Amino acid sequence: MNLLLTVFEIAAPVFLLSAIGFVWVKLGFEYRLQFVTRFAMTLAVPSLIFVALMQTEIPGGDLSRFTLATIAANLVLAVVFWVIVKVLKLEQRTYLSPLIFGNTGNLGLPLCIFAFGQAGLGYAVIFLAVTALFSFTYGIYLVAGKGAFGQVIRQPMVWATLLGALFLWQDWETPLFLTNTLDLLGQMAVPMMLVTVGVAIARLTSRSLHRAIWLSLLKLAVCFALGWGVAILFGLETIAFGVLVLQMCTPVAVTSYLLAERFEADADAVAGMVMVSTVLSVAALPGVLAIVL
Numbered sequence: 001m002n003l004l005l006t007v008f009e010i011a012a013p014v015f016l017l018s019a020i021g022f023v024w025v026k027l028g029f030e031y032r033l034q035f036v037t038r039f040a041m042t043l044a045v046p047s048l049i050f051v052a053l054m055q056t057e058i059p060g061g062d063l064s065r066f067t068l069a070t071i072a073a074n075l076v077l078a079v080v081f082w083v084i085v086k087v088l089k090l091e092q093r094t095y096l097s098p099l100i101f102g103n104t105g106n107l108g109l110p111l112c113i114f115a116f117g118q119a120g121l122g123y124a125v126i127f128l129a130v131t132a133l134f135s136f137t138y139g140i141y142l143v144a145g146k147g148a149f150g151q152v153i154r155q156p157m158v159w160a161t162l163l164g165a166l167f168l169w170q171d172w173e174t175p176l177f178l179t180n181t182l183d184l185l186g187q188m189a190v191p192m193m194l195v196t197v198g199v200a201i202a203r204l205t206s207r208s209l210h211r212a213i214w215l216s217l218l219k220l221a222v223c224f225a226l227g228w229g230v231a232i233l234f235g236l237e238t239i240a241f242g243v244l245v246l247q248m249c250t251p252v253a254v255t256s257y258l259l260a261e262r263f264e265a266d267a268d269a270v271a272g273m274v275m276v277s278t279v280l281s282v283a284a285l286p287g288v289l290a291i292v293l
Helices: 002-026 033-055 060-088 092-100 104-144 149-154 156-170 176-203 209-233 238-248 254-262 267-292
Strands: none
Touching: 002 104, 002 176, 002 267, 033 104, 033 156, 033 176, 060 092, 060 104, 060 209, 060 238, 092 104, 092 209, 092 254, 092 267, 104 156, 104 176, 104 238, 104 254, 104 267, 176 254, 176 267, 209 238, 209 267, 238 267, 254 267
16 A cells, blocks of 8 residues: 555656646647747756756766666667567658657656656666667657757757766866756756646647557557666666666657657657557556556
């Protein structure tokens, strides 16, 4: 009973905030998705990442091992789903990106914060940074059919990660007034991202739900198994283990739909996967939490 209550207390705020965004749009209220998303990704999330890395107390060896585990997990995931897409004869431009990339920022980051606290945030930020770099390069290449490596250096999240890692390595601290300012900006990121997920889901429409259901179930099963296996292989301790598995199991990223829309893949099919996998995560992620806690 205590475990169920703990899982509920961790997961409920994540999905309630998303539900607020969903209901807000369904009631007809205005929500400027492009502005909020740009503000979050340009200022709030980079501030959260930088401060989390600068102030993390995770030992260097554990952080390095987790980073290597994250890279390995994402590479293996990409190979496994590439094989699956080929075997099932699915269109690579449409299905491979949403199968590989999860919502590690909007859902994964808040869930890891609520579940594992500041230590969990440090690990979750590393996972987010690795997947963001992967998404800005290989992810765009999958959908657009061309490279997008130049976009990496234009992403504030990338620079926040590099600067945060530098400050962590050198044991530097920003002046207190600046730290407090960045910390306040970073605190905006979690509620903004969660409400935005709900808004985005409310505005999606799709007729391709049958295939989306079994692909979403397949994604969850494969990601859980790979995350668990990689965490064991790298000998991750409890919090790092839990963060890796949770982040691997996050639903399809909304950005996969935006990329499909922009580069004229089957956006309707991707929208179905975003909606189904996010709804599935309401039941699945608390279950995953119960296992890893």
